[in-house]
Amino acid sequence: MSVSSGSPIITPQTLPTWRQKEAEPFVRIEQINKQFGDFTAVNDVSLDIYKNELFCLLGGSGSGKSTLLRMLAGFESPTSGRIIIDGVDMSHVPPWERPVNMMFQSYALFPHLSVEANVAFGLKREGLPNHEVKKRVAEMLDMVQLGHLARRKPHMLSGGQRQRVALARSLVKQPKLLLLDEPLGALDKKLREETQFELMRIQDELGITFVVVTHDQEEAMTLATRIGVMNNGVIVQTAEPHEMYEYPTNRFVAEFIGNVNLFDGTVVTDERDSATIHCADIDSLIYVDHGISCAPNQNVSVAIRPEKIRISREAPTEVNNHVSGIISEVAYMGSQSIFKVRLSSSKEVRVTQPNAQRDSGDRLTWDDKVHLSWDADSSVVLTS
Known part of the structure; x- marks a missing residue:
């Protein structure tokens, strides 16, 4: 077999670590439970990082994500189960003896200390020589691009600068694992987006394992190599961002990650490479390009992302999935427009359309009758 010079050769070494069968996890969480009285905050969670x-x-709030993070840090002890970091059981090891550091949501900077003194605090507590402290603090401040602000106090900094001081202080001790609790929650939207890429750059340069807790779906999709979605104390799906968005395994994940249209229906046919579902909301069949392997007449949900749906005034031809309705709401968001289309069943369908041209001429607007259509491979069938 010949391989063209322009074709990449995929080897086990080029695969992400979590896809390599022989790779050993750096953090292994084994059947962790955490109870507070009668309340179970984390319920039988197993996870490899x-x-x-x-x-x-x-x-979301109360899902158990922060409790799990605190158990990784050692601030909470598991009721049962084990936490293994770099091959060592850390389940009941105190925080100060773990190769772990944590960056808190509040940043917890000392207001009376300068930037460099805040970053140096942990190193001085460990008794490192002054020349070593100065060297490591200077290197870390340069990495977070704050060397020129070393003598300033926290109140003289912007929110984004304080966030980077907290990050530098967390990293300067060279932990094997850095835990970040809602690290960007205090920043405005534009600064948060900029800082996300800065955080990714720093993590890539240092090669330290990061575990980030967040309630922000866009933040997780931007930052993560993989995402674990938690609900009611359990991890309901673990996947790479693209897989999580395109192939949710259950209704909760489909609704929690991004926007989605869900059509409830009953399986009519279920073949190896295709299936049809009857949906009362559109009084028609929905065609999908994959089998479901479920019981006959089983109730399911069909998930379709808004950007997968085409919208037009003209009825499409040679398309299996097609429904018509009236535009009830329009929102112009700059890069895209959002349409809510009310079907005859009163169900609303959300559609997004990129604004690729500055002047699109005859724009769709309120009360227009429109036709919606989508491809068979745009649907995901959910059985739970």
């Missing part, structure tokens, strides 16, 4: 990953724990 690999060296140099930027792993995100994503979930």
Whole structure:
């Protein structure tokens, strides 16, 4: 077999670590439970995180993500189960004896100390020589691009600069594992987006394993090598961002990650490479290009992302998945427009369309009758 010179050769070494069968996890969480009285905050969670990953724990308030992070840090002890870091059982090791550091949501900077003194604090507590402290602090401040602000106090800094001081202080001790609890939550939207890429750059340069807790889906999708979605104390899906978005394994993940249209229906046919689902909301069949392997007449949900749906005034031809309705709401968002289309069943379907041209001429607007269509490979069938 010949391979063209322009074709990349995929070897086990070029695969991400978590896809390599022989790779050993750097962090292994084994059947961890955490109870507070009668309340179960984390319920039988098992998870592998690999060296140099930027792993995100994503979930809403009360999902258990922060409790799991605190157990990794050693601030909480598991009720049962084990936490193994770099091959060592850390389940009941105190925080100060773990190769772990944590960056708190509040940043917890000392207001009376300068930037460099804040960053140096942990190193001085360890008794490192002054020349070593100065060298490592200077290197870390340069990495976060704050060397020129070393003598300033925290109140003289912007929110983004304080965030980078906290990050530098967390990293200067060279932990094997850095835990970040909502690290960008205090920043405005534009600064948060800029800082996300800065955080990724620093993590890539240092090669330290990051575990980030966040409730922000876009933040997790931008930052993470992989995401673990938590709900009610359990991890409901672990996947790379693209896989999580395009192939959710259940209804909760489909709704939690991004926007989605869900059509409830009943399986009519289920072949090896295709299936049809009858949906009362559109009084028609939905065609999908994959089998489901479920019981006959089983109730399922069909998930379709808004950007996968085409919208037009003209009825499409030679398309299996087609429904019509009236535009009830329009939102112009700059890069895209959002349409809500009310079907005859009163169900609303969300459609997004990129604004690729500055002047699109005859724009779709309120009360227009439109036709919606989508390809068979745009649907994901969810059985739970």
